[in-house]
Amino acid sequence: MLELAILGFLYDTPLHGYELRKRITALTGHVKPIAESTLYPAIKRLEKAGLLERATEPGSVAAPRHVLTLTEDGRHELRRRLAEPAQRDITDENRWFTLLAFLRHLEDAPAQAAVLRRRLAFLEEPASFFYEGDRPLSAEELDDPFRRGILTIARATSRAELSWLRDTLASLDG
């Protein structure tokens, strides 16, 4: 997911690591902060894989910067990751939101719609967090107020997202 965010931000414009870090922090930092010691090795991985190139520039304020630019391979790889996300990226809300944040880079409405439809299919499956045998339990059937909360919140999220997904799919298809 971190790699997707790096590729996604650099797709628009070259950035140096520090600026990239600030953008990633703004995007997902309030939920899941990214440590510097995670970002810099991730940049190195992507560089080693030929997805980005670095150019050293004198720092405008302090130390010299490494300006990062996506290669053509990098641009292609981002589109690939957006078009063919792992199932994890569909089901885990953190990953899904990161994917959504850059989905516009896909630039192909049917491909975008196909990704949204995978999320739609996931949300339409009858799933719960709590079961009696195989039967999913509803919030009303739980005594535990905290577990009831999980289902209440999850249901509200799911409803809002389903309605957004259907609207957006309609406008992508239409």
Next chain:
Amino acid sequence: MLELAILGFLYDTPLHGYELRKRITALTGHVKPIAESTLYPAIKRLEKAGLLERATEPGSVAAPRHVLTLTEDGRHELRRRLAEPAQRDITDENRWFTLLAFLRHLEDAPAQAAVLRRRLAFLEEPASFFYEGDRPLSAEELDDPFRRGILTIARATSRAELSWLRDTLASLDG
């Protein structure tokens, strides 16, 4: 989080690894599946730390089972992790839901309320995923339909959770 789920399930009753895995899969598997190769080492870690003990029983169907029982240290450790969660466990919905699923084991209403209040404080902070300078942007200000979706869904979740939190805190306090 995996460790919290293990401790949480074993707090109620001793279980063997395979059954534990099924319960964890039911709880969070549709969002974030847990591999066997993650579960068994985690059990070993907890055993090594003295938080649980294993007893070998002949398998009812096939191979022999290792029935896992929490030690007194393990029971104490679960309560500690529930009462003093890391900030991560408060902000990341996956982690937060796992914590909520076992919060009833805290058995002390003021301690439960204190945890809920940490989540409340987090949700009341004005945070977005997208900014113009320092100002958080609202869904209406975004052109990108996918980014607008993120904010729409996050806002619906937040509203539902705030209302649930306030109700539940009122009943815990009253």
Next chain:
DNA sequence: CAACAATACATCGGTCACGAGGTATAGAGA
């Protein structure tokens, strides 16, 4: 003028997680 914060990058050791694969038993279906 000294201390501190912000900019900018990096390494190191350790933990956690995953996929691929392995071992073994028992019952069900072809």
Next chain:
DNA sequence: TCTCTATACCTCGTGACCGATGTATTGTTG
């Protein structure tokens, strides 16, 4: 009889991520 599925546990290599720590430079604040 053979294969398949379910039960039940395990190891190994790899990679992701974190906290702690280090190195510079510049601007701000007391």
